[in-house]
Amino acid sequence: MSNKTTAIAHSNIAFIKYWGNFDARLRMPLNDSLSMNLDALKTETTVEFDEAIKEDVIIVGGQPADDKTRARVIAQLDLIRKQANISAKARVRSHNNFPGATGLASSASAFAALTLAAARAAGLELNERALTVLARHGSGSAARSIPAGFVEWLAATNVTSTSEQSYARQLLPPEAWDLKDVIAIVSRDPKQVGSSEGHAAVNTSPFLGERISRLPIRYHRMRRELLNKNLNGMGADIEAEAIELHMLAMTSRPPIFYWAPATVRVLDAVRQWRQEGLEAYYTLDAGPNVHVLVEAKQAEQVADRLKTFADVQQVIVSGAGPGAYTTDKHLF
Numbered sequence: 001m002s003n004k005t006t007a008i009a010h011s012n013i014a015f016i017k018y019w020g021n022f023d024a025r026l027r028m029p030l031n032d033s034l035s036m037n038l039d040a041l042k043t044e045t046t047v048e049f050d051e052a053i054k055e056d057v058i059i060v061g062g063q064p065a066d067d068k069t070r071a072r073v074i075a076q077l078d079l080i081r082k083q084a085n086i087s088a089k090a091r092v093r094s095h096n097n098f099p100g101a102t103g104l105a106s107s108a109s110a111f112a113a114l115t116l117a118a119a120r121a122a123g124l125e126l127n128e129r130a131l132t133v134l135a136r137h138g139s140g141s142a143a144r145s146i147p148a149g150f151v152e153w154l155a156a157t158n159v160t161s162t163s164e165q166s167y168a169r170q171l172l173p174p175e176a177w178d179l180k181d182v183i184a185i186v187s188r189d190p191k192q193v194g195s196s197e198g199h200a201a202v203n204t205s206p207f208l209g210e211r212i213s214r215l216p217i218r219y220h221r222m223r224r225e226l227l228n229k230n231l232n233g234m235g236a237d238i239e240a241e242a243i244e245l246h247m248l249a250m251t252s253r254p255p256i257f258y259w260a261p262a263t264v265r266v267l268d269a270v271r272q273w274r275q276e277g278l279e280a281y282y283t284l285d286a287g288p289n290v291h292v293l294v295e296a297k298q299a300e301q302v303a304d305r306l307k308t309f310a311d312v313q314q315v316i317v318s319g320a321g322p323g324a325y326t327t328d329k330h331l332f
């Protein structure tokens, strides 16, 4: 009964960060967040349900998935099986196109691609909004990798809010703004502490309440400047978000440190370049690699400068990427 389906989804970089959940089980976040899909970083996933197999078979990057990944993927498949009212086990094969091992392994692109492929393979017909809600259950930031381009994910934190109200939607299509994310890879090591653990720990930071109470003003300012495609108007808030995310992680119990010495060196350099008139702003994920946002005309110059750092191992330039989509080029 199952149609083999392959989906492609791109990773995203958040300008307003998702860090902490209001309902961890449903991955309903504490705050709205805002991001750009990255055309250079994508995951491709093929899913086929098959009555004839006894267990889900999950291959990631050519290898059977480790136990933690396997459990997370099966939980997402179970959710989709329940919605589609099927019980067949699945064959899943997935790989990232990320150039080399970059330390950018992303649950956002992975769960967005898995969700779209599995939902279609199971025969579910879902609109974009419903897909973002479903992807969110697998990984919060995956909700933002379903729509194309520049995307916001609404939190829905009222006592009466339902899961369906926390969804992602497009703010601008990718072709609306030629913004570039110039990514400096300073470490290829897998993370010591995953984002999910970071979300769970953030309630122990004494600064969380302060952040959440101030965030709506920043969010509205950023959203407006994004719609105006005004990087200059967004820059200070983008950088403040990156620092706040890491400040919350560092002040959680036990503390989580993601920075490497090279992270600090690159942040310093970006501030220095700005003094010299180069309009570039940094942001960070839950890791040591630095994302430098610039208008397209400055991307090459920034990439060249970043390549001169001894501890920058690789530089990737990415524009705004598409949303999740299906293809008939299957991985098996």
Ligand code: DP6
Residues within 6 Å of the ligand: 013, 014, 016, 017, 018, 019, 027, 033, 107, 108, 138, 139, 140, 141, 142, 195, 196, 197, 199, 245, 284, 285, 286
């Ligand atoms: C720092 O979406 O990876 O990148 O829901 O547990 O999978 P899970 O977390 P995840 O968290 C992303 C955290 C972040 C900020 C962001 O992308 O908004």
